Amino acid sequence: MLRKSVLRLLGRTGASRVSLLEDFGPRYYTSGSLSARDDARDARAYFTTPIFYVNAAPHIGHLYSALLADALSRHRRLRGPSTAATRFSTGTDEHGLKIQQAAATAGLAPTELCDRVSKHFQQLFQEAGISCTDFIRTTEARHRVAVQHFWGVLKSRGLLYKGVYEGWYCASDECFLPEAKVTRQLGPLGDSFPVSLESGHPVSWTKEENYIFRLSQFREPLQRWLRGNPQAITPEPFHHVVLQWLDEELPDLSVSRRSSHLHWGIPVPGDDSQTIYVWLDALVNYLTVIGYPNAEFKSWWPATSHIIGKDILKFHAIYWPAFLLGAGMSPPQRIYVHSHWTVCGQKMSKSLGNVVDPRTCLNRYTVDGFRYFLLRQGVPNWDCDYYDEKVVKLLNSELADALGGLLNRCTAKRINPSETYPAFCTTCFPSEPGLVGPSVRAQAEDYALVSSVATLPKQVADHYDNFQIYKALEAVSSCVRQTNGFVQRHAPWKLNWESPVDAPWLGTVLHVALECLRVFGTLLQPVTPSLADKLLSRLGVSASERNLGELYFLPRFYGHPCPFEGRRLGPETGLLFPRLEPSRTWLVKAHRT
Numbered sequence: 001m002l003r004k005s006v007l008r009l010l011g012r013t014g015a016s017r018v019s020l021l022e023d024f025g026p027r028y029y030t031s032g033s034l035s036a037r038d039d040a041r042d043a044r045a046y047f048t049t050p051i052f053y054v055n056a057a058p059h060i061g062h063l064y065s066a067l068l069a070d071a072l073s074r075h076r077r078l079r080g081p082s083t084a085a086t087r088f089s090t091g092t093d094e095h096g097l098k099i100q101q102a103a104a105t106a107g108l109a110p111t112e113l114c115d116r117v118s119k120h121f122q123q124l125f126q127e128a129g130i131s132c133t134d135f136i137r138t139t140e141a142r143h144r145v146a147v148q149h150f151w152g153v154l155k156s157r158g159l160l161y162k163g164v165y166e167g168w169y170c171a172s173d174e175c176f177l178p179e180a181k182v183t184r185q186l187g188p189l190g191d192s193f194p195v196s197l198e199s200g201h202p203v204s205w206t207k208e209e210n211y212i213f214r215l216s217q218f219r220e221p222l223q224r225w226l227r228g229n230p231q232a233i234t235p236e237p238f239h240h241v242v243l244q245w246l247d248e249e250l251p252d253l254s255v256s257r258r259s260s261h262l263h264w265g266i267p268v269p270g271d272d273s274q275t276i277y278v279w280l281d282a283l284v285n286y287l288t289v290i291g292y293p294n295a296e297f298k299s300w301w302p303a304t305s306h307i308i309g310k311d312i313l314k315f316h317a318i319y320w321p322a323f324l325l326g327a328g329m330s331p332p333q334r335i336y337v338h339s340h341w342t343v344c345g346q347k348m349s350k351s352l353g354n355v356v357d358p359r360t361c362l363n364r365y366t367v368d369g370f371r372y373f374l375l376r377q378g379v380p381n382w383d384c385d386y387y388d389e390k391v392v393k394l395l396n397s398e399l400a401d402a403l404g405g406l407l408n409r410c411t412a413k414r415i416n417p418s419e420t421y422p423a424f425c426t427t428c429f430p431s432e433p434g435l436v437g438p439s440v441r442a443q444a445e446d447y448a449l450v451s452s453v454a455t456l457p458k459q460v461a462d463h464y465d466n467f468q469i470y471k472a473l474e475a476v477s478s479c480v481r482q483t484n485g486f487v488q489r490h491a492p493w494k495l496n497w498e499s500p501v502d503a504p505w506l507g508t509v510l511h512v513a514l515e516c517l518r519v520f521g522t523l524l525q526p527v528t529p530s531l532a533d534k535l536l537s538r539l540g541v542s543a544s545e546r547n548l549g550e551l552y553f554l555p556r557f558y559g560h561p562c563p564f565e566g567r568r569l570g571p572e573t574g575l576l577f578p579r580l581e582p583s584r585t586w587l588v589k590a591h592r593t
């Protein structure tokens, strides 16, 4: 029989209700339109990834979290008006029992382990093109200052008291668990031991005097915040789950551990016998990065979007907003939640030996290829499965064949001997569909293509706002298919530049296809930055012409001049994305990693 978790409160109990300095009523979120008005309203944007534990090397799930945040912040920067208005932070979570124990097991001092693994993350993120503006380590002095200050604010507002916590603690998940969330698991020798029902990680019984945060007082404020901001947690099912959690009792939370038990952390100010709970320490990183406690942080808070995995939802959607409200601040504007990657249908785990090293993947599929795969196939609502054949098939069909093939068809010397952006002929492709005449060549499907590509940037922006990057990529991919259909339909290789009848239409077909490619290249920048650069450079699009604000698709069709018409294409740079060979040995390699 398991003992019952008990939170016995020794300190003051009936503290006054929390007074909230800031209103957290409904807010207006950007609709995703690309107008300057929207950009002005949401002038500042701050994206964050979770900070990663340094007990083990990074895997593809960690890279995925970082890539989502990277794509969101790159997309935001492309929308302008000024790149300085976007910040993007990531980093490593280096304190706590989990790291203390991992260092002891490895026979290393905690600092040594932290330096080593933090560097792995930094190198990986650099290789993978993660465009963070800050990489924070919780062992930095600036962070200690921020955490201790934040603690002081909670204390001064009467939200911390001393009490005895007695119950289950899971060091792997760094969290306290109620009895109902603990079960027993059979060990190899038939013995049984208690584990967390959710994560399966071992738990141990703990009883000690700690500082306790009056979390129970925040149930209603949190409910009001979530009900007034239905987009606060995206996708919606996660918002719903949090509201369901809040229907249940919300006990106070132990926010420190005895230093004799947990020495690897930030001491409680004025009480060295206690170390601050690692989740409180870790969550404050989001403030440290923007300069907290100096007033400068206020220009970035709460214009914040946290990108997190579903396993850490409770910490970000309940504890963190409650801490913030307690400190007189607003909860973050958005919490974007994603699901997990499995490998060949199984959860990644050291014991199964199937943990996939992201650097091996970047080498095999290229940086842009693997970024594209994870973001194209990763669906926030559900877990997604990774295996080599799936990556190869997707990249060969969408990047090598469809996109690369399209570029090649429109720029190859034999079809475009002058290597220029040819002229668009308004009589061959009048802006009004259905006109008939001897030189009108455009068909109904061609108007459908123009309309699809014209609306694509807005569609993509809406998908980004709803954290559906995979849908944005799906929409781009579908337009690429449509454009290939357009080229196939009009078979420019059968038209003759020498013929006065063919030439204007041949130029128009190529012009339209190149305009479509220019839109695709621009929209793909947040996901495949190098590939997009290669594509846009080949089209002769300069660096200052790659923002979403200036992306006027096919202006000649709408009666405006086109700055690209007649311009020389950029130099030939070889295949846009070379086809990948299937690998028979890959699975074995992935499992051994």
Ligand code: MSP
Binding pocket: 049, 050, 051, 052, 053, 060, 061, 062, 064, 065, 093, 282, 283, 285, 307, 308, 309, 310, 311, 312, 339, 340, 341, 342, 348
């Ligand atoms: N240190 C905490 C976060 C503190 S943030 C204030 C932590 N670290 S973690 O290294 O365990 O996880 C970091 C992120 O990686 C989380 O968003 C988590 O969901 C994500 N992933 C871990 N495994 C994953 C997969 N298998 N697939 C996708 N993402 C996964 O939690």
